[in-house]
Amino acid sequence: MKTLMRLMIYVKPSARWVVAAVIIMILATLFDLIAPWILKEIFDKGIAVKNMSVVISLTLLLAGVQALKSAGMFLQGYSQELVGQNVVFKLREELYAKLQRLSFTYYDKAQTGQLMSRMTGDIEAVKNFVGFGAMALFTGLLTFVGTFIFMLWMQWQVTLISAVTIPLILLVLWRFYRKVGPAWSSIREQMGKLTTTLQENISGIRVVKSFAAENSEKGKFAARNKQNFETNMERAKLEAKSFPLMGLFGGLTFVLMIWLGAIFVARDEMSMGTFMAFQWYTWGMIWPLNMLGWQINIMQQAVKAAPRVFEVLDADVDIESPDAGRETKGMKGFVTFDGVSFYFADQDRKSDEPILKSIDFKVNQGEVIAVLGATGSGKSSLIGLLSRFYDTSSGRVLIDGTDVRDYELDGLRRSIGIVPQETFLFSATIRDNIAYGYPGATQEQIEHAAAKAQIHSFIEGLPHGYDTLIGERGVGLSGGQRQRVALARAILMDSPILVLDEATASVDTATESAIHEALLEVMKGRTTFIIAQRLSSIQHADRIIVLERGKLVEQGTHRELSERNGFFRKLFEQQQKQQASL
Numbered sequence: 001m002k003t004l005m006r007l008m009i010y011v012k013p014s015a016r017w018v019v020a021a022v023i024i025m026i027l028a029t030l031f032d033l034i035a036p037w038i039l040k041e042i043f044d045k046g047i048a049v050k051n052m053s054v055v056i057s058l059t060l061l062l063a064g065v066q067a068l069k070s071a072g073m074f075l076q077g078y079s080q081e082l083v084g085q086n087v088v089f090k091l092r093e094e095l096y097a098k099l100q101r102l103s104f105t106y107y108d109k110a111q112t113g114q115l116m117s118r119m120t121g122d123i124e125a126v127k128n129f130v131g132f133g134a135m136a137l138f139t140g141l142l143t144f145v146g147t148f149i150f151m152l153w154m155q156w157q158v159t160l161i162s163a164v165t166i167p168l169i170l171l172v173l174w175r176f177y178r179k180v181g182p183a184w185s186s187i188r189e190q191m192g193k194l195t196t197t198l199q200e201n202i203s204g205i206r207v208v209k210s211f212a213a214e215n216s217e218k219g220k221f222a223a224r225n226k227q228n229f230e231t232n233m234e235r236a237k238l239e240a241k242s243f244p245l246m247g248l249f250g251g252l253t254f255v256l257m258i259w260l261g262a263i264f265v266a267r268d269e270m271s272m273g274t275f276m277a278f279q280w281y282t283w284g285m286i287w288p289l290n291m292l293g294w295q296i297n298i299m300q301q302a303v304k305a306a307p308r309v310f311e312v313l314d315a316d317v318d319i320e321s322p323d324a325g326r327e328t329k330g331m332k333g334f335v336t337f338d339g340v341s342f343y344f345a346d347q348d349r350k351s352d353e354p355i356l357k358s359i360d361f362k363v364n365q366g367e368v369i370a371v372l373g374a375t376g377s378g379k380s381s382l383i384g385l386l387s388r389f390y391d392t393s394s395g396r397v398l399i400d401g402t403d404v405r406d407y408e409l410d411g412l413r414r415s416i417g418i419v420p421q422e423t424f425l426f427s428a429t430i431r432d433n434i435a436y437g438y439p440g441a442t443q444e445q446i447e448h449a450a451a452k453a454q455i456h457s458f459i460e461g462l463p464h465g466y467d468t469l470i471g472e473r474g475v476g477l478s479g480g481q482r483q484r485v486a487l488a489r490a491i492l493m494d495s496p497i498l499v500l501d502e503a504t505a506s507v508d509t510a511t512e513s514a515i516h517e518a519l520l521e522v523m524k525g526r527t528t529f530i531i532a533q534r535l536s537s538i539q540h541a542d543r544i545i546v547l548e549r550g551k552l553v554e555q556g557t558h559r560e561l562s563e564r565n566g567f568f569r570k571l572f573e574q575q576q577k578q579q580a581s582l
């Protein structure tokens with residue numbers, strides 16, 4: 001009920017169309033109730049007394065009534081579809097907007113396939129109910145009640161005795177209603193899992209193929225597909241058990257009506273016209289009940305699908321722009337980590353070690369800071385706190401003396417140009433990919449950024465140059481080329497802070513050194529964080545900070561750290577040995 005009430009909020013803006021559809025529905029139902037009565041009159045006042053003019057005029061009236069009803073049904077169909085489409089439009093828009101607002105913490109746990117199935121199948125299920133099912137349900141109920149009243153008015157004894165089967169139909173319906181809900185709940189959930197399996201398989205198809213895992217993937221999909229098949233068959237069994245039974249009881253109603261009608265006609269207590277009209281009316285009483293099974297199906301599908309959509313809409317947006325957040329215009333890039341500790345949301349703060357432990361350091365405007373540390377030591381997490389991908393668990397990250405949580409969020413993120421560890425390119429032109437964070441950039445600015453990232457000549461050499469379309473996730477470019485496009489994207493942002501998270505890990509050492517030469521100019525006056533494993537990537541750093549299992553264990557210049565007998569020196573010696581052995 002709560003779900004249905006909440007869906008009403010989305011129906012409200014289309015209230016005019018709902019009212020139109022309801023009025024037309026009531027009129028159409030009235031026509032349905034009048035038509036058998038006209039038939040009765042044709043028999044009793046026309047055929048029975050051989051009055052052809054009555055027959056002709058009443059049949060014309062019947063045809064007119066039907067024509068009006070058909071026109072009404074067209075309008076009703078249109079308006080209810082409009083209501084459904086409006087609801088879907090609004091829901092999709094809200095869901096998409098919410099997906100944009102949800103934080104990294106949410107996406108760390110979310111399954112893409114589940115989200116996609118909510119955005120498509122679940123919303124579609126809601127539409128089917130709002131746009132068609134609900135109105136059909138009301139039409140059915142109105143027709144049933146109206147017909148029953150009309151029949152009672154015309155011949156109450158036949159009506160009441162014929163209707164003894166109706167409680168039986170209602171009982172079957174009630175049992176069906178109770179059982180089909182959980183079935184639809186599983187089906188919607190399984191559809192989400194099936195989409196997740198499909199999405200992960202397609203996204204990871206290169207891994208699947210390189211590990212020759214097609215068969216095991218097929219098995220995984222087949223298991224989910226079978227599960228879905230079986231739950232659908234369970235549901236179909238419920239339908240198969242309930243609907244024919246309802247049909248049987250409905251048929252019995254007809255039989256009873258004909259028997260009783262025949263007796264009452266023979267006793268002259270019922271006219272032939274009323275008898276004919278009753279056949280029509282009985283149908284008007286039975287079909288809504290039989291259709292109710294399908295309408296319950298549509299409703300239960302929506303009732304089980306809608307909470308899956310609402311769950312995303314209600315998810316906590318843990319990182320939001322503050323009200324009246326501070327503007328970032330003129331940001332200089334002084335960065336301070338002040339007693340920063342950090343746990344991921346799914347960690348247990350009592351038993352798990354924090355990812356970052358009481359980190360303190362200050363960075364001056366324009367300083368180039370290298371962040372070094374073994375894999376998993378917390379380098380990316382540290383940098384993620386700067387852009388508020390996550391918020392600190394304790395302590396503060398300040399830029400120009402202001403807590404990052406007090407800045408307007410979009411502005412903050414635009415002030416930090418990031419080249420992430422994993423490059424993501426969109427299926428669009430290279431130009432659009434570079435200009436992703438600055439759509440208004442001129443061709444000259446784009447080319448300038450590309451040149452700095454050492455990718456301009458490569459792009460120029462392509463048959464379509466900057467207009468070259470690249471595939472999903474940058475397919476068609478090598479890892480190094482992709483990384484340089486991502487670098488150009490960050491350079492174009494012209495932000496006061498630049499973060500290069502293993503940004504040159506996929507390029508050869510000659511290109512890396514050319515990029516670093518070019519970056520010298522880019523980094524000028526810009527606070528830059530370089531996360532790297534290779535010492536060659538950090539040769540231009542003013543200062544190096546070293547993380548070990550989330551702790552800042554060393555900091556200083558290249559020279560200072562080489563003189564200390566710490567992690568940096570060990571790494572330095574190790575890499576020199578490796579180079580010497582090559």
Ligand SMILES: Nc1ncnc2c1ncn2[C@@H]1O[C@H](COP(=O)(O)OP(=O)(O)OP(=O)(O)O)[C@@H](O)[C@H]1O
Nearest residue numbers: 108344346355373374375376377378379380381382
């Ligand atoms: N979403 C998450 N939830 C829980 N733990 C996480 C999550 N993401 C990363 N971690 C853990 O946090 C630790 C630090 O990860 P982080 O990515 O910051 O390390 P890193 O130093 O950048 O590593 P690398 O050099 O391999 O990229 C790792 O031990 C990792 O397993």
